[in-house]
Amino acid sequence: MNETVWYETQDKIAYITLNRPEALNAQDEVLNEELAQAWERFERDEDADVAILKANGKAFSAGADLKSYIPKWESASFSDLRQNTRHGLGGGITRGRHRIYKPIIAAIQGYAVGAGFELALACDIRIASEDATMGVFEVKAGLHQGDGGIVRMVNLAGIGVALDLTLTGRPVSADEALRLGLVSQVVPNGDLLATAESTAKKILANSQPAIRSAKETILEMIGRPIDDALRLEAIYGYSSFGNFTEVRRRIASINSGKS
Numbered sequence: 001m002n003e004t005v006w007y008e009t010q011d012k013i014a015y016i017t018l019n020r021p022e023a024l025n026a027q028d029e030v031l032n033e034e035l036a037q038a039w040e041r042f043e044r045d046e047d048a049d050v051a052i053l054k055a056n057g058k059a060f061s062a063g064a065d066l067k068s069y070i071p072k073w074e075s076a077s078f079s080d081l082r083q084n085t086r087h088g089l090g091g092g093i094t095r096g097r098h099r100i101y102k103p104i105i106a107a108i109q110g111y112a113v114g115a116g117f118e119l120a121l122a123c124d125i126r127i128a129s130e131d132a133t134m135g136v137f138e139v140k141a142g143l144h145q146g147d148g149g150i151v152r153m154v155n156l157a158g159i160g161v162a163l164d165l166t167l168t169g170r171p172v173s174a175d176e177a178l179r180l181g182l183v184s185q186v187v188p189n190g191d192l193l194a195t196a197e198s199t200a201k202k203i204l205a206n207s208q209p210a211i212r213s214a215k216e217t218i219l220e221m222i223g224r225p226i227d228d229a230l231r232l233e234a235i236y237g238y239s240s241f242g243n244f245t246e247v248r249r250r251i252a253s254i255n256s257g258k259s
Contacts, residue, residue, distance in 0.1 A: 025057060025061040026061065027115055062114065101215045127184060217233055
């Protein structure tokens with residue numbers, strides 16, 4: 001088990017835990033590299049079909065660790081910037097490694113701001129505790145999103161919301177995040193993990209080849225013209241059947257009222 005990112009599996013769920021609570025789980029080089037290792041492990045792990053990304057301590061992630069982040073980029077070359085576009089922060093899940101087709105659920109408590117907000121947005125489903133606070137806080141420090149935050153806010157909530165939150169840098173409560181479509185559920189603090197697990201079990205009850213194909217299809221459709229998107233959905237959907245014996249078994253189970 002790594003020091004700043006823990007990886008554990010149980011009942012086909014991978015629990016990926018940010019463990020730098022003394023720094024509000026700010027993302028430094030060590031955490032970023034260990035999180036990258038966790039994503040790589042999850043992608044190839046035959047014992048895990050769904051991941052829950054959670055955090056120890058009071059915060060999900062307070063963003064990039066500016067003590068190490070600023071000096072790194074002050075002396076960066078254009079080549080360094082080019083290399084960064086391949087992966088970025090969040091262990092690369094915000095950019096580059098987002099093509100993991102197994103579902104990822106973010107369990108968000110406390111602050112998820114700056115790069116921590118971007119990390120949460122890169123997950124497929126976001127569940128927030130009542131004490132969660134999100135926001136584009138990096139604009140207060142002279143920066144703005146560079147790890148998918150703008151792109152995903154536009155896709156999830158629209159240009160107006162992306163402009164509002166980015167230009168003001170204001171905090172967003174869990175309830176407002178729910179209204180804006182940035183999270184799917186808000187639950188009492190003590191129910192956060194159980195709710196994430198319940199969501200994971202609903203996913204696990206489905207056909208995993210179909211789930212992975214569906215996620216891939218959704219990612220492929222973003223930004224495409226309607227005719228191209230419809231063609232992709234048809235090709236991917238009709239080619240996702242895989243094991244027809246499994247399909248028939250599931251249909252029979254549904255018809256008999258067992259699922």
